Amino acid sequence: MQNDYLLYSIRKKKRFSKWAKSEKLERIETIKQYFNYSNQKAKDASDIISDNQYNEIKQAFEQGGTTKSK
Numbered sequence: 001m002q003n004d005y006l007l008y009s010i011r012k013k014k015r016f017s018k019w020a021k022s023e024k025l026e027r028i029e030t031i032k033q034y035f036n037y038s039n040q041k042a043k044d045a046s047d048i049i050s051d052n053q054y055n056e057i058k059q060a061f062e063q064g065g066t067t068k069s070k
Contacts, residue, residue, distance in 0.1 A: 030058055 031049065032042040034057045049057075 027054060030054070030061060033061065 025046075027046050028039070028042045031037060031045050031054075032039070035042070035045065037045060046054075
């Protein structure tokens with residue numbers, strides 16, 4: 001009886017929603033690789049690191065080369 005309100009007030013299509021997915025941020029992943037940090041330390045460091053410093057770190061991981069042609 002106490003749950004009848006929820007049963008009849010929420011429409012059938014709206015009862016279930018998709019699971020929330022965690023976002024994988026490129027900035028945090030780059031910092032993790034460069035400094036060998038954990039997730040939490042990389043999140044803290046991303047707040048401290050300026051955009052210029054991040055661009056230098058990103059350039060360190062860029063790999064050049066040509067594509068393989070058949």
